[in-house]
Amino acid sequence: MKKQFNLWSLLVTSLIFTSMLLVACDSATNTPAATTAATTAAASAAAKTTAASGTTPGTVRIYSSLPLTGSSRQQSLTLVNAMQLALDDFTGGTKKIGSLTVDFVSLDDATAAKGQWDADQEKANANKAVNDPQTLAYIGTFNSGAAKVSLPILNQAGIAMISPANTNTCLTIFDAGSGCDKTEPDVYYPNKVRNYFRLAARDDLQGQALAKFITTLNLKKVYVIDDSQTYGKGLADGFSTAAKALGLDLIARDSIGGKESDYKSLAASIKAKSPDAIFFGGISQQQAGKLVADIRAAGIKAPFLGGEGILDDAFIKDAGIAGEGAYATIAGALEKDLGPKAQDVLKRYRDKYGATEAYTIFGYEIMSVTLTAIKNAGTADKAAVIKALSNVKDFDGVLGKWSFDANGDISLSTFVVNQVKDGKWAELVGVNVQK
Amino acid sequence: MSVNAPLPQTSGRRTRITRITRERNKLIAFAVLFVVAMLYPLVGRPIFALFDPNNKTLFGDITASLNTTLIFTLLAVGLNIVVGYAGLLDLGYAAFFAIGGYTMGFLTSQQSPLYDTPFHTNFWVALPISFLMAALFGVLLGAPTLGLKGDYLAIVTLGFGEIVPITFNTLNKITKGDSGLAGLIQPNLFGFQFTASTVEAWYWLAILVVALSIFLARRLIDSRVGRAWMAMREDEIAASAMGINLVRTKLLAFGLGASFAGFAGAIAANSQGSANPSQFRYDVSIFVLSMVIFGGIGNLWGVIAGSFILSLTDRLLIPFFTGLVKNYAEGIELTTQIDANGVRVTEPNIWKDILTNVGSDSRLFIFGLILVTMMLLCPEGLFGINWKKSVKQLLKLIRILGELVR
Numbered sequence: 001m002k003k004q005f006n007l008w009s010l011l012v013t014s015l016i017f018t019s020m021l022l023v024a025c026d027s028a029t030n031t032p033a034a035t036t037a038a039t040t041a042a043a044s045a046a047a048k049t050t051a052a053s054g055t056t057p058g059t060v061r062i063y064s065s066l067p068l069t070g071s072s073r074q075q076s077l078t079l080v081n082a083m084q085l086a087l088d089d090f091t092g093g094t095k096k097i098g099s100l101t102v103d104f105v106s107l108d109d110a111t112a113a114k115g116q117w118d119a120d121q122e123k124a125n126a127n128k129a130v131n132d133p134q135t136l137a138y139i140g141t142f143n144s145g146a147a148k149v150s151l152p153i154l155n156q157a158g159i160a161m162i163s164p165a166n167t168n169t170c171l172t173i174f175d176a177g178s179g180c181d182k183t184e185p186d187v188y189y190p191n192k193v194r195n196y197f198r199l200a201a202r203d204d205l206q207g208q209a210l211a212k213f214i215t216t217l218n219l220k221k222v223y224v225i226d227d228s229q230t231y232g233k234g235l236a237d238g239f240s241t242a243a244k245a246l247g248l249d250l251i252a253r254d255s256i257g258g259k260e261s262d263y264k265s266l267a268a269s270i271k272a273k274s275p276d277a278i279f280f281g282g283i284s285q286q287q288a289g290k291l292v293a294d295i296r297a298a299g300i301k302a303p304f305l306g307g308e309g310i311l312d313d314a315f316i317k318d319a320g321i322a323g324e325g326a327y328a329t330i331a332g333a334l335e336k337d338l339g340p341k342a343q344d345v346l347k348r349y350r351d352k353y354g355a356t357e358a359y360t361i362f363g364y365e366i367m368s369v370t371l372t373a374i375k376n377a378g379t380a381d382k383a384a385v386i387k388a389l390s391n392v393k394d395f396d397g398v399l400g401k402w403s404f405d406a407n408g409d410i411s412l413s414t415f416v417v418n419q420v421k422d423g424k425w426a427e428l429v430g431v432n433v434q435k
Numbered sequence: 436m437s438v439n440a441p442l443p444q445t446s447g448r449r450t451r452i453t454r455i456t457r458e459r460n461k462l463i464a465f466a467v468l469f470v471v472a473m474l475y476p477l478v479g480r481p482i483f484a485l486f487d488p489n490n491k492t493l494f495g496d497i498t499a500s501l502n503t504t505l506i507f508t509l510l511a512v513g514l515n516i517v518v519g520y521a522g523l524l525d526l527g528y529a530a531f532f533a534i535g536g537y538t539m540g541f542l543t544s545q546q547s548p549l550y551d552t553p554f555h556t557n558f559w560v561a562l563p564i565s566f567l568m569a570a571l572f573g574v575l576l577g578a579p580t581l582g583l584k585g586d587y588l589a590i591v592t593l594g595f596g597e598i599v600p601i602t603f604n605t606l607n608k609i610t611k612g613d614s615g616l617a618g619l620i621q622p623n624l625f626g627f628q629f630t631a632s633t634v635e636a637w638y639w640l641a642i643l644v645v646a647l648s649i650f651l652a653r654r655l656i657d658s659r660v661g662r663a664w665m666a667m668r669e670d671e672i673a674a675s676a677m678g679i680n681l682v683r684t685k686l687l688a689f690g691l692g693a694s695f696a697g698f699a700g701a702i703a704a705n706s707q708g709s710a711n712p713s714q715f716r717y718d719v720s721i722f723v724l725s726m727v728i729f730g731g732i733g734n735l736w737g738v739i740a741g742s743f744i745l746s747l748t749d750r751l752l753i754p755f756f757t758g759l760v761k762n763y764a765e766g767i768e769l770t771t772q773i774d775a776n777g778v779r780v781t782e783p784n785i786w787k788d789i790l791t792n793v794g795s796d797s798r799l800f801i802f803g804l805i806l807v808t809m810m811l812l813c814p815e816g817l818f819g820i821n822w823k824k825s826v827k828q829l830l831k832l833i834r835i836l837g838e839l840v841r
Contacts, residue, residue: 069798077795112802113722113749119714120506121750123631123707124499130632131495148617149709153631168614181546181611187618228604230614257601 060380061103061132062370065125065140065150068108070115071285072142074357075312079164080106081353082363083139085345090371097375103134104367109146117146126150130157136385137162137370144168144230147196151188155195160386162370163198164362167206167307168234172196172407177241178204178234195386197408199362199369199399201331201415203231206307207238208433209329209415210279211246214305219276221249223302225266225291227282228255235307236281243279251275258286266291267298275302283309289318296322303327311358311418311425319420327428329415330358333400334430342398365397465649472642476635497751498634502706504746505641506699510719511726511742512648512735513695518724519733520661521688522668524589526720527596530576531569531693533715535700537603537610538565540710545618548609558622558629562701569697570690577689581682584671596720604712615711619704629706637706644702648695652735655691664688729809731816740817745806753801761794808832 064083066076087095087104095102109122122141129135130153137160141147144166151171154161170180171188181187188196214222222243226236233255240250251273254266270278278295282288288310295304308330316323335346338361345364346356369392376391377384393403403411419428480494487493510532517525541547542554542561549555556564580591603610610616621629629636655661663684666674675681704710722745730741767787809817811832812825 068795108754108798111749112753112798113745114716114718115799116713119707119709119711120503120703124496124503124750127495127499127632127634128492132492145614145711145713148614148711149631149707152618152708156630157632170614179607183545183618187545228613230612233607233612255605 058099058380059101059103059134060136060374061105061134062137062139062367063105063107063125063129063132063135065107065109065122065138065146066142067110067117067146068106069110069112072110072116075165075359076142078353078357078360079142079363079366082345082349082360083367085349085352086364086367087371089345090368097371098378100374100380102371102374107140109141117141117143119146119149122146122149123153126153129154129159134380135159136374136380136382139164139366139370141166144171144234147171148188151196152190155189155191155193158191158193158195158382158386160370160373160382160389161196162366162389163196163200164359164366165200166198167200167203168230169202169204169238170234172198172202172409175204175238178237193386194390194406194408197389197392197404199331199366199410201413202238202409203234203307204238204241205413205433206329206331206415207235207240208242209413209417209431210239210305210307211242211248212433213327213329213417213429213431214243214248214277214279215246217277217303219248219303221251221274221276222279223251223270223273223275223277224253224279225281226253226255227258227280227286227288229258229282229286231307231309232280232282232286234281235309236279239279239281256282256286256291258282260287263287263291263294264298267294267300270295271298271300277302278304280304280306280310282306284312284314284318287318289315289320289323292319292326293322305329308358316420316423316425323420324423326420328418328425329431330418331410331412331414332361332416333414334416334427336427337430338398339400345398361398365399368397369395469642469646472646473639476638495634498638500747500750502634502637502641503750504743505638505645506703507723507726507746508645508739508742509641509648509695509699509702510723511730511738512645512652513692513699514723515727515733515735515738516652516655516664516695517688517692518727519738520656520668521664521685521692523685523688524585525592525689525692526589526724527576527592527594527599527717528692528696528723529715529717529719530596530599531573531696532700532703532719533599533603533712534572534693535565535569535697536704536710536715537616537700538568538697539701539704540610540616540619543619543705544616544710545620546611546616557620558705561705562698565701566694566697569700570694573690573693574686576693577686581685593717596717600712600715600717603715610712613712615709615713617709619708619710621705621708631706631708637702641702644698648698649735649739656735660684660687725806729806729816731818734816734818737816737818744817748805749802753798756801757794757798759794760790764790764794 064080066079067073068076068080083104087102091097091102107125107128109117109125111118111121126138126149129138138150138154139162141150141163142165147163147166147168148171151161169175169178170184172185174180174182174184224236224240226232236253240253243250254269256263256266278300280288280291288306292304304326306326306328308328310326311328311330315326319326342361346360349356349360369389372395373385373388373392376388390404390408394401395403399412405411413433415431415433417428417431418425476498479498483494483497484491510528514525514528517523517528539561541549542556542564543558544550547555576595580588583591604613621631623629627636663674663679666677666679667681667684671681700715703714707714726741726745727738729745730737730739764787767784767790769784769787770782772782812828
């Protein structure tokens with residue numbers, strides 16, 4: 001009898017397989033390939049997507065690759081929603097630019113097994129864009145580490161890559177102060193032609209902004225902590241370099257692993273050094289909230305500062321009352337200084353999708369600039385789109401007037417300092433830095 | 436001689452013949468499977484192109500998922516040696532995956548400290564070195580655990596699984612920390628240059644390595660070492676009394692198990708062009724262990740099927756399903772009316788909300804649900820399913836759920 005059961009399970013396994021191969025059309029949400037599925041749901045869905053994307057040769061595709069599963073889901077979702085809004089606005093809902101029909105496909109570079117971005121999935125997403133002859137642009141990634149995987153792949157294929165959130169300095173320039181390797185950034189551009197653009201300000205600039213802000217508070221001795229990840233370390237390095245130049249006194253540098261059960265011993269060593277300010281380079285998911293709670297529990301009153309990595313609700317939730325008064329910077333302008341265009345976008349976003357986030361406006365802007373570049377290029381030619389993107393000058397968008405420089409970085413160098421007040425992040429003041 | 440004559444008299448010779456035939460049939464089946472797997476890219480591309488006339492990415496997507504799956508298969512087959520054959524519960528298997536990946540990184544990356552030294556080499560040389568390094572570390576990390584059994588061994592290996600990626604993360608100067616070693620020089624075979632985009636080339640390489648590992652694992656089960664492992668798994672004291680050297684046997688299990696992971700790590704790192712610590716985290720250990728348990732501990736083909744099903748479910752099936760639901764939800768039209776004051780009122784549609792959420796938020800949930808249900812229905816793994824019992828279990832589960840709802 002046992003053997004028969006084995007036969008059965010073999011049969012079931014092969015059945016699952018066949019069905020997988022049959023239905024496994026796509027990891028993306030809307031592609032015309034859904035027509036292979038036999039269910040009525042699939043048929044109607046396919047009918048819809050075919051109508052949306054069209055089969056005409058004039059279809060061009062924009063992929064986005066963001067971690068839609070796991071800890072960075074909220075930020076990724078607001079980016080995707082804002083991109084969708086921008087696409088509808090730009091084309092008046094027709095999804096047409098001239099004779100080209102734009103098809104926007106949102107990919108997930110995280111996996112359920114991992115709960116965060118996955119190098120292999122990011123590679124697969126980049127390859128999907130490479131294999132698709134209609135790809136014109138690839139919007140992503142969220143994490144700088146993921147960009148280091150997909151950028152070389154897209155570079156070899158000559159596809160434009162535009163990131164809303166990568167801040168790692170070494171992706172676009174060599175800066176010894178940020179700890180770049182001597183092969184960076186050239187190692188990411190095997191084709192030697194730059195195809196990478198980003199809206200997020202580099203870590204070294206953000207570090208400058210934070211250092212400048214600390215001097216305006218008349219603080220002198222700074223204790224620097226990082227979260228031992230690419231972003232956190234890059235930011236802490238950038239900050240240290242800028243702080244030294246501004247004459248701040250860096251009394252110590254420590255790293256946390258983001259998994260410790262508490263930070264009491266670190267808090268004790270901070271207390272022994274009695275700093276005027278504590279700088280944290282890192283993200284909330286690496287226990288920034290717990291860190292600040294333990295620091296406050298040790299009776300340290302020095303202000304706590306960080307980058308946009310702690311500018312989210314997770315930080316406030318983890319830190320509790322200890323989070324009050326913490327500072328975080330983000331690239332951009334104060335919301336009250338934003339033009340009527342941005343105000344209108346934010347209002348319509350709230351009506352349609354609910355609360356906005358720090359990244360909402362970046363999502364809108366990145367799609368607008370990509371579509372503008374496609375429009376300016378006028379053809380479905382990858383190289384022309386890259387050229388059009390590098391020619392973006394004085395783009396009048398929701399972030400203000402800005403350009404891409406020769407390295408693909410955004411020309412804006414204004415930052416907004418936010419502070420936790422009554423359990424909410426509130427904008428405090430703008431900071432300008434020299435590029 | 437009557438038809439009803441008892442069989443045993445003749446069975447001595449007959450079973451031997453059937454056994455030989457069965458072995459031969461298995462070998463043929465394996466060879467056929469191998470050839471089919473090797474031919475897949477040639478046949479697959481034109482076939483998938485038929486289903487996907489617009490944006491010809493279907494073949495690339497599936498092959499990319501298969502490549503990842505094959506890496507996991509390699510890991511599962513290796514872990515099956517340690518957990519399944521030798522009975523040593525290893526929760527830190529990703530450590531050897533990491534060691535394989537970083538060995539490849541150090542030997543081939545342009546950012547490696549070894550670059551511009553004679554130790555910097557190409558993929559084909561680095562591959563066996565990664566294999567050997569992982570085996571070496573398997574033995575080194577196995578040595579301190581020799582006296583441990585069961586849960587205690589699990590805790591120590593769990594520790595190793597955490598230590599290794601964190602060490603690679605912290606050794607900034609050499610490993611570039613969290614951002615990892617980028618710019619791995621990819622292999623060149625008789626003038627054909629592998630890149631991260633040449634999915635078929637990686638597929639063939641992975642299939643070859645996987646076939647080799649299956650062959651090795653098959654041979655190992657039937658070898659002296661394999662039998663020693665199984666004896667040790669069942670009863671260490673008895674095995675020792677029969678003259679099995681426990682130290683040697685255990686270390687061999689750790690070393691050989693780890694070497695498979697070394698292969699997997701090396702190929703995974705080089706095909707991505709980077710080695711960074713987040714690829715080798717603790718959850719890889721658990722994911723691979725789930726594949727082994729899912730397929731049936733110690734059952735080679737079950738483990739292989741387990742790795743295929745879990746990995747493809749995560750990468751292809753669930754995203755496809757949620758995508759379908761999401762599309763369907765988007766297609767639901769909302770009814771809008773103009774009320775007495777001339778204001779447009781959109782009626783809330785709860786189904787649209789629920790389906791939109793299922794379509795975009797439920798990936799982790801579905802994956803967890805599949806694992807839990809499968810383990811409830813067939814605790815002995817895929818190939819040990821007792822269908823009657825499973826159906827009973829399922830009915831019981833439904834009844835409990837029904838009562839909960841009520």
